Amino acid sequence: MGKIHGNDPTGYSYGDADALKSAATGLASAISGQKGSRASHVTxxxxxxxxxxxxxxxxNADVASRGASELVDALQSLSGFVEQLREAAKQEDDRRAKAKAWAARKKEREDNVLVAAAHEVGTWFGADDDPKPPEPEPxxxxxxxxxxxxxxTIPAGGGGGGGGTSSAVPADLRSFQSGVRSCDESLAGAVSTFRNALTDYESGCNPCWGTLNAQSLVTAVNDWLTANGQDAAWAGTVAAQFEAAGGGTGPATLSDASISAALAAAGIDATRDDLTIGPFSAMGRAAGHPGQPAAERCRGRRDVGGDRRHDVEGPPADFRGEARRRDAAGTGSRLPAHRSEWEHRSLRWPIQVVGSIRNPPIRTRPRTPRCALRSRSD
Incomplete structure (x- = not known):
């Protein structure tokens, strides 16, 4: 993930987030919408x-059905994750915009004593004190x-590799084979859209704000479709054996051993593989100090005569001393209690400067002491 640059916008791609949310929801709906037709093919x-x-x-059909349900749940959860990341990124961008504007107003008050004075006078009469923007949300x-x-685990009994038999109508197995393949092919567009949307999100959003790790869902969808294809091939291979035994539109009977041998020769496992949907996650990104980038925090440090003075901030020492004398005399400004000691001083300082501009000291010639006058008369 990229670094956070002060109060600049995150650069998060809301369009990519919306596209991924739509693609995940669309694929979930497409898989869920096929449950009825797939169940009919099994029946x-x-x-x-x-x-x-x-x-x-x-x-095998039960594993396929339960796998489809888990994929739908996972895709819907992912859509919710994306929505939460999008909303959090939007809140962060809004917060940064407010913090950037606040920092600009703060800098203007620091650089322009008239603006600072006007702001301070305004707070005396009930105007907003312009507090810092709030901290980032969790x-x-x-x-x-x-x-x-x-x-x-299905007990083999006398079959599987021994003397058991199985019977079926080959045409029914062929119907299942073509039906499953048709369902899988109809999902190709939604799967491709989801895969591309996730890739776009990872490149357009993850480097900017937050991290979404969800490639495990793409892998799981592909594994589920691969297993569906194996089920279709399974049905076609077994149907061919029943057809060779004389079956067609009516049932035929074969030994379980011959069916096992036919499946092994075709490189097809008798049982469907387990489906695993790996973990996926969505994590936001800390935004740091709201409205005070590191460069601004270090701006008060300056070198004087080659000697580094650490964290030297605020008005010159003579104004700070004057502020302390005013405090001791009880003539300081009445400021809100929540302000820090430095904020009290920084806000009194511009007022003193403005006062000196408005009422500059009158320069007169120095008086001659009376004793000197007497000595001259003498």
């Missing part, structure tokens, strides 16, 4: 499916933990 394939591999098929810090969706 169709399961109508005449019996035996060990029917249970494997049902469990930063957002959101963390989503990793989530894993796992399948169940």
């Amino acid at each position: 169709t394939a399961s109508r005449e499916f019996r035996g060990y591999f029917s249970q494997v098929f049902a469990d 930063e957002p810090h959101r963390q989503a933990d990793a989530v894993t969706v796992s399948g169940r």
Whole structure:
């Protein structure tokens, strides 16, 4: 992340934030909207499916469905994270703008004694004392933990690699295969939009203010789609075995061993892989002192005659001494109690200078002492 430059704008890209929020919400809606059609494809394939591999098929479909639900939840959470970062960045930009304006007014009072005097007089009559802008709001810090969706262990019984059998209608499995592929293809646009929006956010927002780490969601979506493709290939491979056994629109029966061998030959696992959605997070960025950059805090340091005087601030020593004498005499200005000792002095000093300008001392010739006059007369 880039450094914070005093009260300059953060440079946060609100357009990229809005685009990512929209893309995450859009992908979540697209995946959620397919739940009904995907469940229908599973129901169709399961109508005449019996035996060990029917249970494997049902469990794979369950992992896919639960994985889709977890992805939807994660994408919606990410959208909320982005909204919080955006709102926090907006508040920070607003605060910086106010702090920058306040710093400019403060500098003008420091550089122009007339402005300082007018401001001080105004506060005596109830005008705003122009306090510092408030400190930054607490930063957002959101963390989503990793989530894993796992399948169940299905007892093989006499099948899987032994003497068990499974039966199904090949056409039903083909319907599932084409239906899953169609659903996945319809998500391609939303997935691409989300991936690009996240990349744009990382380049347009992360270097400026806050940090969003969410590439784990892109990985999880890709893993889920890859597993969906494997499910479709699984159904097509098993359907081909039933078709070879004489099935078509009616059921056919095969040994579980032959189905296992066909899947292994095609390089397809019998069971679907677990889906893991890695952790993702959104963290804000501290803004430092509101309205007093480091350069301004160091502005009072100056060298005098080669000797460094640390943190020398305020009016010259003669004015500070005069301020103390006025305090001792009880003639100091009545200032708000919340001001610091230096603020009391810095605000009295311009008034004294203005008074000296308005009422300059009258320069006259020095009087001759009386004793000298007597000596002359004598």
